[in-house]
Amino acid sequence: MPAVELVHADGPGGAWATSVSTAVREGRTVVLHCLVEEWKAPDSPELSLLLGREHRRYASTRHPACKDRFVASRRLIKYAASAVLGVSPWTLELAISPGGRKYLRGCGWLGLSLSHTGDLLVLALSATGRVGADSEALSRSMCNPALVRRVCTDAEMEALGDLPAGERGRAMLRLWTLKEAYTKAIGVGMRLPFREFGFAVDDDRAVLRDAEGAPAHPVEWEFTTHWIDADDSYVVSTAQTRSPGYRFAD
Structure with missing residues (x-):
């Protein structure tokens, strides 16, 4: 099996979630990729709950494309992590370390790295050590x-x-x-x-x-x-x- 597995995450509830969970738990790094269009969502009480403290940042963002990309990236992170952790995405809180690294509170063993360019989003997940991704x-x-x-x-x-x-x-x-x-x-x-x-x-x-x-x-x-x-x-x-x-x- 490859040490790094490339997966197209085509939106919440996709078959990709099972393969991601299996790969990470077996010690492989997973690189998920998608388009913003596949993960963007309009503002709603459900989205506010998912974003948690970050909803204020979302609400203050004026440019529509930036809002869509922000929402898509957070939904991708939380749905992907929830597949690995076996918990609801609404229970996960994204935080940023003093050095600027994103992580999930209470899940310090799961490394993640987010990248975007144009309409592409990339998320790397690893349970075996440091991870970084760029596109x-x-x-x-x-x-x-x-x-x-x-x-x-x-x-x-x-x-x-x-x-x-x-x-x-x-x-x-x-x-x-x-x-x-x-x-x-x-x-x-x-x-x-x-x-x-x-x-x-x-x-x-x-x-x-x-x-x-x-x-x-x-x-x-x-x-x-x-x-x-x-x-x-x-x-x-x-x-x-x-x-x-x-x-x-x-």
């Missing part, structure tokens, strides 16, 4: 030389330069999402300069390197990349550790 549309251009110099290590820039010109954009997006996923997983976000670490990539796997291009130690991280076709084409990367007994929060 980008393949239509996004990131081959600006100044950006490449700011984001990539010397070894990564050399590897990009060795590729045919038509493949560099896709490769750069992969590196970007891998770096975002890793910094989310360790809880620092973009406070860690992206040139201070890098990746050697091969097929759908990647190996963490230091700024000089040498293997990073200890070798405890697993990285994967998936390519998704939904309303657009996307790249989704994940970072995860295997640390039995690890707790994200209490």
